Amino acid sequence: xxxxxxxLDLATPDRIAVTALLIxxxxxxxxxxxxxxxxxxxxxxxxxxxxxxxLAGLLDLCVDHLAASLPExxxxxxxxxxxxxxxxxxxxxLSAHPGLIALRGARPWLGxxxxxxxxxxxxxxxxxxxxxxxxxxxCYRRMYLLTLGSASFVDHRDPGAAQSATRTALAAxxxxxxxVLTGNLAAILPAVVDHEVYYGxxxxxxxxxxxxxKGPSGE
Numbered sequence: 119x120x121x122x123x124x125x126l127d128l129a130t131p132d133r134i135a136v137t138a139l140l141i142x143x144x145x146x147x148x149x150x151x152x153x154x155x156x157x158x159x160x161x162x163x164x165x166x167x168x169x170x171x172x173l174a175g176l177l178d179l180c181v182d183h184l185a186a187s188l189p190e191x192x193x194x195x196x197x198x199x200x201x202x203x204x205x206x207x208x209x210x211x212l213s214a215h216p217g218l219i220a221l222r223g224a225r226p227w228l229g230x231x232x233x234x235x236x237x238x239x240x241x242x243x244x245x246x247x248x249x250x251x252x253x254x255x256x257c258y259r260r261m262y263l264l265t266l267g268s269a270s271f272v273d274h275r276d277p278g279a280a281q282s283a284t285r286t287a288l289a290a291x292x293x294x295x296x297x298v299l300t301g302n303l304a305a306i307l308p309a310v311v312d313h314e315v316y317y318g319x320x321x322x323x324x325x326x327x328x329x330x331x332k333g334p335s336g337e
Contacts, residue, residue, distance in 0.1 A: 129161050129169045135183035138176060142217035150221065152176070177222055182229035184211050184218075188236055197247040198328045204236055205261050205320055212269035213313075219270050227266075247329040257327045264323065268316040277311035284310050 137158050141150050155176070156166045170176040188207050191200035212219055237258065244254035272280050284307060293300040309315055325331065 128159055129165050131169070131179050132183055133159065134166070134169060134176070135179045138180050139183070139215060139218065142180075142221070143215060147217035147220045150176075150217075173221075174225065177218070177225070178229055180218055181222070181227055182231045184215065185227075185229055185231035185235055187211065188231075190235065191239065191243075197243055197330065198324050200243055201240065201261070201327075202320060202324050204240055205265050206317065208236060208262075209265045209269050209316055209320075212266065213274045216269070216273040216275065219266075244329075249329060257323075260327075261320065261323055264316070264319055268319070272311055274311060274313065280311050281307045 134155070138150060138155055141154065141158065152166055152173075153163055156163045159166065170179055188211065189203065191203060240258050241251075241254050244257055245251065249257065274280075285303065288296075288299050288303060288306070291300050299306070
């Protein structure tokens with residue numbers, strides 16, 4: 119019993135999440151397994167399973183650990199300012215851990231910390247700003263999907279590799295069939311890893327949805 123208690127003490131949710139993220143970030147998504155993680159933590163495989171049951175549970179721990187670092191807006195912050203800050207922070211957090219996004223796939227991100235730090239305050243601010251519940255959730259989903267998609271398709275930690283892969287793929291195209299793609303590499307390659315592509319799109323969504331910019335008719 120004492121050995122089991124000591125093992126459980128080592129398997130705290132935060133320690134599990136931090137160690138799992140280190141494996142994924144340094145060695146790639148394929149390197150993460152319960153056996154490898156248990157060995158790094160210095161605990162039994164069965165103990166780890168007691169804490170998170172399966173891979174989905176483990177990834178939930180990782181997501182919630184990261185979401186706890188999302189900033190909270192001060193009461194009274196302008197809707198547009200708070201909204202842009204929340205989603206920029208989410209984008210930066212996700213971009214720093216591309217392996218985690220790959221492992222999560224299409225599973226919903228519904229951990230308590232993400233709901234507390236992002237979803238609940240964003241919807242509450244939107245309702246307080248005059249949106250209907252339907253408008254608030256639609257606005258949230260647009261920005262959430264933009265953020266998740268923008269962070270998912272490029273590993274921004276290695277922009278050189280991303281540009282090289284794009285260059286190689288486009289170089290294999292026949293210019294006669296793809297004159298625009300093959301003739302505009304100088305413009306295409308920087309855009310592949312440019313964070314401003316996301317930031318600009320986010321600002322456009324925020325400006326379009328900002329209740330303060332709409333007239334009495336809502337238009």
